[in-house]
Amino acid sequence: MPQTVPSDVAKHYERVQSYQRDALSVALAAWGEVAPGAISETWEPLLPTVTVAVTSAQISAAESSLVSYRDMAVKTGQYRLPRAFVDPDSVAGESSDGGDLEAALYVPAIRAKQAISAGAAPAPAMRAVQSEFRMLVGSLVADSGRKAATALNATRFTGGYVRMLNPPSCSRCAILAGRWFRWNDGFQRHPQCDCVHIPAKSGDWARDEGFVSDPYEYFESLSEADQARLFGKSNARAIRDGADIFQVENAKRGMAIDGQTTTASTSRRGIYRGRGARLTPDAIYRTAGTRTNALKMLEEYGYVLPGGQDPQGVIRGQREGFGQMGRGGTRVGARWAVEEARRTGVRHPMSRATMTAAERRRFDAGARWDAVREGRNPYGAGPLTDQIRAQVERDYEITVLSLYR
Incomplete structure (x- = not known):
């Protein structure tokens, strides 16, 4: 059966795409000012501006993920009071694998220099890097939204999540669409993946709500041209001839899961500045064992804020009159x-x-x-x-x- 996409999730997709476009426009505008004969010298001064734009988009994507997750939980009767609050800043300002964001944004410059050194003409080499920027920036922004949702899974005690597609989707995502995962299962993704989590208390509940999909129905809904484009010409023909879609896809390379640690200092409120490497949310889930331990580690590594009153108290000010x-x-x-x-x-x-x-x-x-x-x-x-x-x-x-x- 086709997968039902809730309205809150559809709005989240649209918001994230707009954040990706905003960040990409800044990145491409800056890249347009780079001199082919002095790539490093002209790109490095522009990096801070691009980094700020991408970080801002990452924060917005994380906020959108948290809001859509909560709104959907309310509408589907799954709302639970949070044990703590996810800080959107904590998943921004870093690369998808938890590394330094500026270093990740410097990679396209390295690719251009390598292409020119290998004999490519400067102008085509510089234009070719634009495609890499589209893939890189899109992944950086979307992954922040997914990291926020991953951290959220430990603060709200639903059973797990369902993977939701945003068609047209690639073959790797199609076979995972609608599958129910436990709260501590890492989210597999590839560059430019736009799938998201949605809360689901059980696999049976997700199936009853229409959130579980049949990958064969998705495959058959595509034209033969799209089947070939998304699955590969030979693989698509094999599936049409009766091959197992999972075996066909799993024969190819699998998807990555977020990296283990990061040394990035991300929070505007300084919650995790200057404390060295930290585990990413997915790595925390792989090592925590229980929700209680996971929540404790998420707080320790600066992803979530306590769930009670603000420990700083109220601000003391001056006043006159009554x-x-x-x-x-x-x-x-x-x-x-x-x-x-x-x-x-x-x-x-x-x-x-x-x-x-x-x-x-x-x-x-x-x-x-x-x-x-x-x-x-x-x-x-x-x-x-x-x-x-x-x-x-x-x-x-x-x-x-x-x-x-």
Whole structure:
């Protein structure tokens, strides 16, 4: 049966493709300024600009992955409160295998220099590198979204995930489409792969929802020309003649899984700066053994933030008058709190009356999140729905943890 693509996943595909295009436009514009006779000398000064553009796209792809994963979990009745929060920054600023991003973006320059040294004309060699940029930048951005989803699997206790295609898809992805994987199984991918995770509590559940696909139906939905293009002419003919699609594909080279370690310092908030090599999310899952250990290691290596109140507390600021809560001093309790804070020089950390507007937003977001964690509706006496839980979670991430900015 054909695989059903949820609307949230389709929107995620579209967003990631737009981020890839934005980053690629910057990379190609910079590459257009490189002098064929001095490739290293002219490309190296442009690398920081390209690196920033790719890093920004990676963060956006990671954020999109996390949002679409959560929204789909709500719509399919699989929402669970997170044990911790994935930091989108933590999977950006590095190559797909966890290495240095600038080094990865320098590789096309090496390819151009090698081609010219081998006798290729400079202009065609420089143009040929553009294809490599398209593949490289596309993979760098998409892989960040997948890494974020991989880290998310340990924070939300669904059983696992289903691999979702974005047709037209290559033969390697087609035979894995719709397959259910446990939460700690690494995501196999190849350059330019655009498949994604979607939450699925079990293989049977995924099948009932239409998320599991038949690779033969996908193959037969293609024209013979597309079958030959995606599977290879001889392989496509063999499958049409009755060969096992899995055996045919597995006879070719398999796909890679994310690398083991990275030395990149990625977080804007400095969560993992200067601490040496760290395991990637996939490597953590291969070594952790249990979800508890995996979550602990994800926090240790800077991929997720704690799930409770912000340990830094609220920001202390200056104020005059009786504040928004005091209504010019007519509210006795608020007026007393302000006057007491002025007299003693100390503000009670739980008094909303003496907080700035920004502090109060952080305080209220934290209080609502605590209510949700305790099973209470923070907005009143009505039922606590998954939609409310997800809304409060999102507000907490933005207001208290400063994510998605």
